[in-house]
Amino acid sequence: MAPFRILKQIKKVMTRTEMKKEVIGRFLELVKTKYPNYDIDDEGFGRLSFVDGNQMIQLHRSHFTVDYYNDANQQTKRDAEKMRFDLNSLIGEYGF
Numbered sequence: 524m525a526p527f528r529i530l531k532q533i534k535k536v537m538t539r540t541e542m543k544k545e546v547i548g549r550f551l552e553l554v555k556t557k558y559p560n561y562d563i564d565d566e567g568f569g570r571l572s573f574v575d576g577n578q579m580i581q582l583h584r585s586h587f588t589v590d591y592y593n594d595a596n597q598q599t600k601r602d603a604e605k606m607r608f609d610l611n612s613l614i615g616e617y618g619f
């Protein structure tokens with residue numbers, strides 16, 4: 524009988540920064556798929572804006588918050604709430 528080796532799968536431990544980048548990347552892919560009517564604008568300073576006409580939703584990368592202006596229409600508010608739910612689901616997968 525020939526000898527054999529058991530190969531162990533090495534699971535890479537991600538740093539918190541790597542996890543945040545992956546969550547943001549997955550969230551952006553989800554937004555592009557689920558909300559195609561929003562254009563994504565990277566304003567810098569840790570914020571991303573999702574713009575539909577004159578309506579805007581913002582993602583704060585460092586705090587993982589999704590916000591909208593008080594005068595946003597009802598559809599934008601509903602979309603922002605759905606985005607919050609989706610983002611929180613992704614965050615939960617990484618144990619934040």
